[in-house]
Amino acid sequence: ASTAKPLPSYVSWKNSDSMIIHTPTTIETKRSAIGSSIITPSDRLFIRNNLPAPTAADIGDVNAWKLSIEGVSKPETFSVADLKQMGFETMAAVLQCSGNGRGLFPGNPSGTKWQTGAAGCVMWTGVAVRDVIKALGGVSTGMIYMTGTGGEKLPAGIDPLAVVVERSVPLAAMQDALLAWEMNGEPMPLAHGGPLRLIVPGYSGVNNIKYIKRLAFTKDQTQAAIQKTGYRMSPIGQKGDPTQPAVWTMDAKSWITSPSPDSGPIKAGQVQIKGVALGALEEVAKVDVSLDGGANWQPARLVGPDLGKYAWRQFVLSMNLKAGQYLVSTRVTTKSGVQQVALSTENAAGYLNSSWIYHSVRINVA
Ligand code: MSS
Structure with missing residues (x-):
């Protein structure tokens, strides 16, 4: 049911x-x-x-x-x-x-x-x-x-x-x-x-x-x-109060949309690794993709028109993948060189998670 x-x-x-x-x-x-x-x-x-x-x-x-x-x-x-x-x-x-x-x-x-x-x-x-x-x-x-x-x-x-x-x-x-x-x-x-x-x-x-x-x-x-008191970057275990930073601007961030971790095993061969990347306050300059959890990075291709600094960009990396497990990470860099953070500071209400490590996805290729 x-x-x-x-x-x-x-x-x-x-x-x-x-x-x-x-x-x-x-x-x-x-x-x-x-x-x-x-x-x-x-x-x-x-x-x-x-x-x-x-x-x-x-x-x-x-x-x-x-x-x-x-x-x-x-x-x-x-x-x-x-x-x-x-x-x-x-x-x-x-x-x-x-x-x-x-x-x-x-x-x-x-x-x-x-x-x-x-x-x-x-x-x-x-x-x-x-x-x-x-x-x-x-x-x-x-x-x-x-x-x-x-x-x-x-x-x-x-x-x-x-x-x-x-x-x-x-x-x-x-x-x-x-x-x-x-x-x-x-x-x-x-x-x-x-x-x-x-x-x-x-x-x-x-x-x-x-x-x-x-x-x-x-x-x-x-x-x-x-x-x-709401929408404050409160340390874990603490209540919100006006002395803590307000949740205002977003941060540069990216994630994959395909292959999706919920869509089962992926067939070995040519795979289109796709996703979206936002610069938040600035245009996206590039997106890098790693298949080994951040040890090695390759540039993805930005796809489609640039709709300005407040839009997101689509990206794709076309890869020939052998059977195995991959830890897929993506990292955006903005025009002025701001790079998506490796780790976001965890806070009581879990706001503004833009960490590429936390957004890494394990995919199975069979
Ligand atoms: N507004 C109003 N009025 N109300 C409500 O509730 N919410 C928020 C915004 N605005 C609200 C408002 C939130 S929280 C969000 S996210 C958003 O909205 C959402 O949107 P959509 O359209 O999607 O629903 Mo969080 O940060």
């Missing part, structure tokens, strides 16, 4: 064969199912919700959805229809949960045991935050953070700060941020943050606020628990 859980109704349109359903709010893309055309198909993109997602009835008319903007010279509230008249940009950017790869840390940190599939490369369309801010006379002096607030209805009887999805990122992140109403050429699905989503490219998943209702430029980081 199959023990596979069904897709929850709010994402029933996802391709269930491609997904690993950890819980109704944590749904991962299978390693081999991210597709091979750079952009992750929307029906295979992972899902992570810290609060139950709003329903279509909660949202109503998507063009009438309101965003208030504060901490600027002329604070203003815009509808999505207004924003659509203020600018137009399209950008490819990787969306990756802060906890992607948590299940590959050796120490069993708490939280969903994501492998590689809490990530995707997505085309986002919307208006640049900087254009909206310009129209409002610029950011007020003294502001150091950009704070976005999710539009979920909050459960009654609980301190809102304990549950609201509200995140602050350094003001500089505003430069390339987008208020997006479209994803992969379609209106932003509700499950992915429609009617309007804040995209902060280069920053991990949690900073990309879905159903955003407020964008504020602030002197301080929000007091919301998800910022104050």
Whole structure:
């Protein structure tokens, strides 16, 4: 009997064969199912919700959805229809949960045991935050953070700060941020943050606020628990607190998508070793592949168009493999020479695992 859980109704349109359903709010893309055309198909993109997602009835008319903007010279509230008249940009950017790869840390940190599939490369369309801010006379002096607030209805009887999805990122992140109403050429699905989503490219998943209702430029980081104590790089055994680094930018990282360790033995002969590599904040310069756990490295070939520094690159290494066991490792280097780390510091909640050692995969060739 199959023990596979069904897709929850709010994402029933996802391709269930491609997904690993950890819980109704944590749904991962299978390693081999991210597709091979750079952009992750929307029906295979992972899902992570810290609060139950709003329903279509909660949202109503998507063009009438309101965003208030504060901490600027002329604070203003815009509808999505207004924003659509203020600018137009399209950008490819990787969306990756802060906890992607948590299940590959050796120490069993708490939280969903994501492998590689809490990530995707997505085309986002919307208006640049900087254009909206310009129209409002610029950011007020003294502001150091950009704070976005999710539009979920909050459960009654609980301190809102304990549950609201509200995140602050350094003001500089505003430069390339987008208020997006479209994803992969379609209106932003509700499950992915429609009617309007804040995209902060280069920053991990949690900073990309879905159903955003407020964008504020602030002197301080929000007091919301998800910022104050949550998503902190806490030492193992310690609780999160504001003195610890916040989970903000991602790191250079790569992994193989094929052969997938879950797809059984591979036939000896010519094998295409494929994967994806992100530079996080910079373009990918090269990816090296090792078949012996990092003793020897060979350059892979980058495949397909370069969609900019916030996208990922596909890579392939075509190899003639004899029968045997191989420990396959991949290591990305960015344009300025930043190399994917060998080891990531394990932390209490298992955030930001970008270690090539922990992402190495044993494959059997028969
Ligand atoms: N937003 C909101 N509003 N809410 C929630 O819950 N989550 C986070 C982001 N944003 C949220 C938000 C997270 S956490 C993540 S990853 C992301 O989102 C996801 O996305 P999608 O679309 O995939 O679902 Mo981790 O770091």
